[in-house]
Amino acid sequence: MLDYDLTRREFIEVSAALTVTMAALSDTHRGHDLNAEERDTLIVMIRTVFPHTVRDNVYRDAVEVINLRCRNDPATFVDVTAGVAALEAKAGNKFSRLPEAARISLLTSIEGSAFFRVVVSEALESLYGSSGMWTMFLKKR
Numbered sequence: 001m002l003d004y005d006l007t008r009r010e011f012i013e014v015s016a017a018l019t020v021t022m023a024a025l026s027d028t029h030r031g032h033d034l035n036a037e038e039r040d041t042l043i044v045m046i047r048t049v050f051p052h053t054v055r056d057n058v059y060r061d062a063v064e065v066i067n068l069r070c071r072n073d074p075a076t077f078v079d080v081t082a083g084v085a086a087l088e089a090k091a092g093n094k095f096s097r098l099p100e101a102a103r104i105s106l107l108t109s110i111e112g113s114a115f116f117r118v119v120v121s122e123a124l125e126s127l128y129g130s131s132g133m134w135t136m137f138l139k140k141r
Contacts, residue, residue: 032070032077038084039063044096045087046123048103058133062126069122076118083115 034042043059052058070077088095090106098106110116127133 032074034063034067034070034077034080034084038081039067041084041088041095042066042080042119044103045107045119046127048100048107049120050123050127052127058127059123062123065126066119066122069118079114079118083110083113083119086110086115 039060042063043056046059046062047056066080070080087106087110090109091098091102095103095106107116
């Protein structure tokens with residue numbers, strides 16, 4: 001058994017520091033939510049892979065499905081955040097501003113990655129898996 005000889009003041013200081021540290025750690029990793037920049041990159045990525053003349057909210061909904069999966073699966077969160085970071089690094093941190101041909105080329109180079117598979121499969125289900133979406137796509141014709 002460890003025996004620490006702490007004064008009451010030292011005990012309170014250590015407890016307070018530990019409480020602040022634990023709060024910061026839990027807040028940092030709470031829910032594994034994607035940040036705004038990651039979401040924006042994913043919207044552009046999904047729009048590039050599945051181009052339609054629909055509003056961004058359709059693609060934003062697909063990103064929310066991906067974000068929900070990230071909240072429920074820490075491994076997916078790591079794959080997605082690392083994949084977005086790698087994609088942005090390859091694009092000089094301006095993926096969304098690249099011409100479509102350059103975006104397609106970058107996405108083709110990563111299509112075998114876990115990141116690409118997760119994003120495309122979740123977006124595919126979100127975009128084409130509901131009758132409401134099909135109705136909207138058919139109205140656009």
